[in-house]
Amino acid sequence: MRLKLTTLVSLLALMLSTSCKKDEYVNLKATIAGESSLIGTVEGSPFIYNLSLSKELSEDLPIKLVIDTTETVKYINKDDYNPIFEYSSDSGKTWRKGTASSVTFPKNTKDLKIRLNTLDDKKLEVHEEFKLNFTVDAGDKFSISGSIDPVECIVEDNENNISVTYGIAIYALDNNNFNLIALNREKISDNDQKSIIDNGLKQEVKDDILEVTSFGDIGIKYLEVMFDFSADLQGFVRNVSKSGEDQWYMGLELSRAYYTVDPVTKMKIRQKYNENGFFGYVLTHEFGHIMTLNQAREMDILTGPDDCSRLYIREGCAREASALDGFNTAFYDESVTLNEPSHVTAYARTNIVEDIAESFAYYNSQEDTPISSTDSSGALRKMNFVANLISLNKFRTPIREAINVKLPSSYSDIRAHFNRTKDGKRISCIDHGKIAQAVKDR
Ligand SMILES: [Zn+2]
Structure with missing residues (x-):
């Protein structure tokens, strides 16, 4: 079959216009939301947190993350987790590395999983906690509404334990x-x-x-x-x-x-x-x-x-x-x-x-x-x-x-009240009756 040059040109033009159309899809506006305000895991397993956008964006959206331990007594120790956040936009099939303070919400996606890996050790520890704070780095470019509340994260220690009667x-x-x-x-x-x-x-x-x-x-x-x-x-x-x-x-x-x-x-x-x-x-x-x-x-x-x-x-x-x-x-x-x-x-x-x-x-x-x-x-x-x-x-x-x-x-009653009444009056050291009374009075 002979392909006419004009047909080829128009076909090319159609293809170009189609891909151009896709490239020109521009959306920088969406609402962001987080999944929950409390997540837990067991030492050695990851924390996974889900974010969603109301609409796909046409540019990568940076998300800043901070592990905040300032207000918790049972704060997580630095050697109990890998500080590099990971993220996945295909429901956890593949993971990409972010940094210790950011991940990316990739363009043309609506759901994002963020993962932080905790490390299994053989140390007896408390169940440790931290707060995960999110900031959407929208700059001037995006118009992002909604916000992600800080998330309380608890990692349970998995070491066996004997019961302690009184102390810690x-x-x-x-x-x-x-x-x-x-x-x-x-x-x-x-x-x-x-x-x-x-x-x-x-x-x-x-x-x-x-x-x-x-x-x-x-x-x-x-x-x-x-x-x-x-x-x-x-x-x-x-x-x-x-x-x-x-x-x-x-x-x-x-x-x-x-x-x-x-x-x-x-x-x-x-x-x-x-x-x-x-x-x-x-x-x-x-x-x-x-x-x-x-x-x-x-x-x-x-x-x-x-x-x-x-x-x-x-x-x-x-x-x-x-x-x-x-x-x-x-x-x-x-x-x-x-x-x-x-x-x-x-x-x-x-x-x-x-x-x-x-x-x-x-x-x-x-x-x-x-x-x-x-x-x-x-x-x-x-x-x-x-x-x-x-x-x-x-x-x-x-x-x-x-x-x-x-x-x-x-x-002790003795040194302070050995030979004085409650009111501080001296009594004879061998007047045991009176001393006994003074001790009782106290
Ligand atoms: Zn004793």
Whole structure:
């Protein structure tokens, strides 16, 4: 078939005009919208967010993106995601790389997926959050109405977890290392707590705990960290061994090492680490428990109550010449009456186990301990009991060299109210009735 030149020219013209028409399709006006205001994913999986335009644009539209963590406590750490945003305009079949701060809404498309990849690690972390902020970079060229609200993004940590009873985290101690083995994600609610989880315990805290608990050669196997200034519980210990050994689990409230109460305003204020000595006091108290309840020298869990001829408590039968058995004979026998104040602190009244731990901590917190007689207060006699017992008094010097140990006067009746009435009037040091009344009045 012969093709006439005129036919060819007109065909070419038609083709040109068709493609010209397409090239000349100009639209720079549309409404943009985002899909939702909250998205979540699990560590290792991506966040995917959908944007849409009411009409296709004839030019690429730049979208700026910002990961905003300024207002969240459980902020995402930089090493938990790949900072390069990706985007797809074919429903996720193919992805193109944007930058750490932008993607492109390609021309002639109406739907865009934006992807941010999170990274799977083997670290225990909180469920982390951030806010994704969008800005349409329309410049003078486009006329874009609508907006994309910031999106709350939550990435769930996928590491297994053991439950934490009181605090925010549990560490297992191994060769002086503190290995995080559990965390209480629901309890993380401020930057101090988040920082402990991410960065570990501060060296000063680790040093003091390791040093003090190492005296006496028993040590601790686990540390539960609490960090809640408003909480009552300051510390605890328990032996988690099931077979009559010593495997000590210690809980410590760390916020009191870094914060205290302003004596005038009564507000919580920051202090230098353990400046007022209260954290040192609590650590000494808990150490006192281990020194009076350990299986190695003090208690025998294998002897049952029927076979125990001495003090029997939950931790077992007090061994012969143990601190608790001596304390029990000296102060808990029915024939013994104690002058007031009978205990070094109100908390010491809880039970004999707390009484000896408080007497131990209180003795270590005092510059000097006057020698007692049977006329002395029970509190002073108990401090003297500790002072005269080699298995306990030998820790005084090393502890006081290792850590500042003080009980702020607001925690104890004794120094402040020992020989004064509530109104500050002096009473005779041996008028125990009046002293008892003054303590009660307080
Ligand atoms: Zn205690």
